[in-house]
Amino acid sequence: MSIRVRFHLPYPAFTLDVDLDLSGGGITAVFGRSGSGKTTLLRCIAGLEPTADGLLTVNGETWQDGARRLPVHRRSLGYVFQEARLFPHLSVAANLDFGRRRIAERERRVSLTQAVELLGIAHLLERRPERLSGGERQRVAIARALASSPRLLLMDEPLAALDHARKQEILPYLERLHDELEIPVLYVSHSPDEVARLADQIVVMGDGRAVAHGPLTDTLARVDLPLRLGEDVGVVFSGTVLERDGEWHLARIGFDGGEVWVRDGGAAVGRTVRLRILARDVSIARSHHDDVSIMNLLPATITTHAAEDHPALALLQLHVGNTPLLARLTRHSARRLELAPGQQVWVQIKAVALVG
Amino acid sequence: MSPTDLAAVWLTLKLAATTTIVLLLVGTPVAWWLARTRHWAKGAIATVVTLPLVLPPTVLGFYLLVLLGPDGAFGRLLQASGLQPLPFTFGGLVVASVIYSMPFVVQPLQQAFEAIGEQPLEAAATLRAGPWDTFFAVVMPLAWPGFMTAGILGFAHTVGEFGVVLMIGGNIPGETQVLSLAIYNHVEALEHDAAHRLAAGMLVFAFIVLLLLNVLRPGRRR
Amino acid sequence: MANPLHAGFFAVFLLSTAAAHADEINVAVTANFAAPLQKIAVEFEKDSGHRIVPSFGSTGKFYAQIKAGAPFAALLAADDETPARLEKEGEGVAGSRFTYAIGKLVLWSRTAGYVDHRGEVLTKKAFAHLALADPRLAPYGAAGVEVLQALGLFETLQPRFVTAANSTHAYQFVASGNAELGFVALSQVYKGGRIAEGSGWIVPQALYQPLRQDAVMLARGKGKPAVEAFLQYLRGDKAREIIQSYGYTL
Numbered sequence: 065m066s067i068r069v070r071f072h073l074p075y076p077a078f079t080l081d082v083d084l085d086l087s088g089g090g091i092t093a094v095f096g097r098s099g100s101g102k103t104t105l106l107r108c109i110a111g112l113e114p115t116a117d118g119l120l121t122v123n124g125e126t127w128q129d130g131a132r133r134l135p136v137h138r139r140s141l142g143y144v145f146q147e148a149r150l151f152p153h154l155s156v157a158a159n160l161d162f163g164r165r166r167i168a169e170r171e172r173r174v175s176l177t178q179a180v181e182l183l184g185i186a187h188l189l190e191r192r193p194e195r196l197s198g199g200e201r202q203r204v205a206i207a208r209a210l211a212s213s214p215r216l217l218l219m220d221e222p223l224a225a226l227d228h229a230r231k232q233e234i235l236p237y238l239e240r241l242h243d244e245l246e247i248p249v250l251y252v253s254h255s256p257d258e259v260a261r262l263a264d265q266i267v268v269m270g271d272g273r274a275v276a277h278g279p280l281t282d283t284l285a286r287v288d289l290p291l292r293l294g295e296d297v298g299v300v301f302s303g304t305v306l307e308r309d310g311e312w313h314l315a316r317i318g319f320d321g322g323e324v325w326v327r328d329g330g331a332a333v334g335r336t337v338r339l340r341i342l343a344r345d346v347s348i349a350r351s352h353h354d355d356v357s358i359m360n361l362l363p364a365t366i367t368t369h370a371a372e373d374h375p376a377l378a379l380l381q382l383h384v385g386n387t388p389l390l391a392r393l394t395r396h397s398a399r400r401l402e403l404a405p406g407q408q409v410w411v412q413i414k415a416v417a418l419v420g
Numbered sequence: 421m422s423p424t425d426l427a428a429v430w431l432t433l434k435l436a437a438t439t440t441i442v443l444l445l446v447g448t449p450v451a452w453w454l455a456r457t458r459h460w461a462k463g464a465i466a467t468v469v470t471l472p473l474v475l476p477p478t479v480l481g482f483y484l485l486v487l488l489g490p491d492g493a494f495g496r497l498l499q500a501s502g503l504q505p506l507p508f509t510f511g512g513l514v515v516a517s518v519i520y521s522m523p524f525v526v527q528p529l530q531q532a533f534e535a536i537g538e539q540p541l542e543a544a545a546t547l548r549a550g551p552w553d554t555f556f557a558v559v560m561p562l563a564w565p566g567f568m569t570a571g572i573l574g575f576a577h578t579v580g581e582f583g584v585v586l587m588i589g590g591n592i593p594g595e596t597q598v599l600s601l602a603i604y605n606h607v608e609a610l611e612h613d614a615a616h617r618l619a620a621g622m623l624v625f626a627f628i629v630l631l632l633l634n635v636l637r638p639g640r641r642r
Numbered sequence: 643m644a645n646p647l648h649a650g651f652f653a654v655f656l657l658s659t660a661a662a663h664a665d666e667i668n669v670a671v672t673a674n675f676a677a678p679l680q681k682i683a684v685e686f687e688k689d690s691g692h693r694i695v696p697s698f699g700s701t702g703k704f705y706a707q708i709k710a711g712a713p714f715a716a717l718l719a720a721d722d723e724t725p726a727r728l729e730k731e732g733e734g735v736a737g738s739r740f741t742y743a744i745g746k747l748v749l750w751s752r753t754a755g756y757v758d759h760r761g762e763v764l765t766k767k768a769f770a771h772l773a774l775a776d777p778r779l780a781p782y783g784a785a786g787v788e789v790l791q792a793l794g795l796f797e798t799l800q801p802r803f804v805t806a807a808n809s810t811h812a813y814q815f816v817a818s819g820n821a822e823l824g825f826v827a828l829s830q831v832y833k834g835g836r837i838a839e840g841s842g843w844i845v846p847q848a849l850y851q852p853l854r855q856d857a858v859m860l861a862r863g864k865g866k867p868a869v870e871a872f873l874q875y876l877r878g879d880k881a882r883e884i885i886q887s888y889g890y891t892l
Contacts, residue, residue: 135550142546145543149540153561166548208547505820587814608703609779610702
């Protein structure tokens with residue numbers, strides 16, 4: 065995937081000004097707090113902001129440049145809105161067919177069956193949208209977008225309007241989407257959990273600009289980013305299930321630079337999984353101790369060091385092999401232990417979350 | 421019922437049907453524009469469309485007679501393009517009725533369009549539907565109750581119109597003598613029985629129309 | 643009478659009785675006679691002190707309204723049948739009927755020189771529309787039909803009729819140019835002793851029944867001196883002069 069995005073759109077309240085080269089497939093999270101311009105960026109890409117100036121090429125196809133601008137309906141995209149926006153006068157089946165029957169036969173890369181099966185909505189086809197739950201509606205909306213075989217799928221906080229239980233209902237479907245389809249996705253979210261679970265790339269938005277972008281693991285591990293994640297600062301990386309211990313219900317996960325034990329989430333040996341480690345769950349020791357409750361003790365090298373928002377705190381980047389980790393500790397401790405870049409230390413990881 | 425009365429009934433239905441069709445064809449784009457535009461002229465256009473509500477029908481009819489007549493701007497335009505003058509013709513009645521009943525069609529349509537909002541239209545566009553396609557596949561079905569209301573009101577209002585056709589029609593049997601004029605003539609000629617028969621028919625018609633309107637109201641979607 | 647509400651009612655009562663004694667009378671007047679009547683009313687008020695409150699409209703409508711109890715003291719009709727009928731039916735005061743004006747019919751066009759002085763335009767010009775008041779409803783319309791029948795033109799010209807609800811509308815059809823010519827009341831186009839605009843043929847009286855416009859006192863006006871005075875005045879020289887200046891004969 066290669067998406068070249070350059071937009072300038074002045075609004076009274078803020079100005080969107082982005083210039084991005086999004087290469088690398090999978091899901092790209094567009095992350096930022098509300099009002100940072102995430103949705104506006106997505107709407108510009110879709111062509112829903114007619115006054116936006118810019119340049120947009122998607123996999124070699126020019127959708128917009130100084131001279132011309134493809135109207136929305138000529139852009140091969142799927143758009144999932146925050147509120148599902150199903151057509152109330154059409155059944156689920158007719159909603160699904162709406163986009164599909166408007167594209168040429170040879171363009172139909174995703175079949176209706178595939179979309180229905182992927183989102184698990186086969187039992188809903190005859191229903192009217194008004195008789196669906198919020199989560200079902202959103203699944204239908206996603207399937208509807210997929211069924212139009214888009215070259216680019218835009219998702220604007222598709223889970224934001226749903227409660228926790230509904231989110232948990234849908235997230236597995238989004239993961240399947242990620243694993244089974246080749247369609248690049250731009251996924252707007254302000255939820256670190258969703259990003260950690262789904263994204264491969266991340267674009268961080270702030271005040272209408274792209275503050276940072278790159279692969280998820282590298283970008284999240286940067287200590288110089290004004291990500292303002294607060295308690296959610298941490299890293300996400302992937303690993304492979306090496307062993308499952310039936311007696312203690314634990315799984316051993318290997319990653320580039322070491323291994324950790326996590327609660328067994330049911331993933332089979334050999335499966336690739338995602339691990340998320342929050343900075344606040346990582347502490348540092350100068351030497352190896354066996355007499356602590358923490359299972360995951362790993363040797364690491366300090367790479368960088370930065371102050372946190374709160375004057376008492378410091379954020380430390382370390383590497384375990386090639387995998388970066390973040391650790392949050394008090395400035396006082398950092399001074400007491402005389403921590404400095406290049407130093408070899410032990411990291412104690414209190415909690416590792418399997419996020420997918 | 422006398423043959424002229426029957427002719428008047430038939431003519432009235434023909435006029436109302438023609439007018440309703442023309443009104444829906446003309447009123448839909450006007451209502452669509454009014455519902456979606458942020459143009460500075462919106463207020464002015466909306467007001468012009470509403471004006472027939474304010475003017476007494478005979479006054480409106482009189483101005484149409486003047487405007488469509490040989491001295492009027494439109495009359496001259498018609499003459500210059502070699503067309504028949506409109507007063508005293510069925511076509512003239514249609515034109516007058518369209519103007520007269522315009523607000524009754526435009527307003528329900530505009531409200532229906534406004535109620536749909538931007539969201540379904542954007543959704544349709546991202547699903548490859550062009551503007552016309554979106555209109556027919558999304559807007560029309562969603563605004564269907566509005567179209568029903570507009571059509572029924574336009575039709576009923578045309579059936580009941582009197583002052584305008586009185587002025588511009590010339591009361592020509594089979595051409596411009598509509599039901600309301602026939603009733604009026606019967607009353608004026610003191611033929612009260614004939615007037616009552618026609619008026620009763622008209623009332624029954626109005627009752628059925630309004631009943632339909634209420635039964636077919638939105639909120640009972642399948 | 644301490645209660646202000648009572649005082650208010652009392653004031654209203656006083657005012658209404660005062661109005662009754664001011665001798666204002668409501669008179670129903672055919673629309674074609676509106677202009678002369680307004681002039682006559684001014685003169686009458688000057689000479690007698692009584693005030694005329696006219697309602698202008700069609701004679702047929704007035705008939706229905708009078709039957710329904712409308713508060714008119716007198717009717718100045720566009721024909722002689724309606725007053726006779728009212729008298730017979732008891733709403734008109736017996737013996738109060740008289741002809742206040744005889745209308746004259748004119749074949750009129752707003753185009754100068756279009757209508758000749760012998761009415762030959764009816765056979766010679768290829769006009770599309772001939773306007774006239776509905777013959778069933780309006781005496782001037784009926785007179786127009788009589789004229790055409792007398793000339794043997796009725797069958798030929800009927801398809802070109804545009805009929806108006808009354809003589810005023812017929813005049814508007816012609817005045818706006820939508821009908822090339824039409825039968826209207828001479829009073830509608832006559833000013834200062836001649837046809838003021840366009841061209842017209844004042845149809846010879848021999849071709850149609852005289853358009854007698856009769857007045858009648860109504861039951862509601864009976865015994866009111868002001869009403870009697872007005873009807874008397876209408877027959878006097880001053881009124882006659884005004885009536886004739888509008889193209890009526892007497």
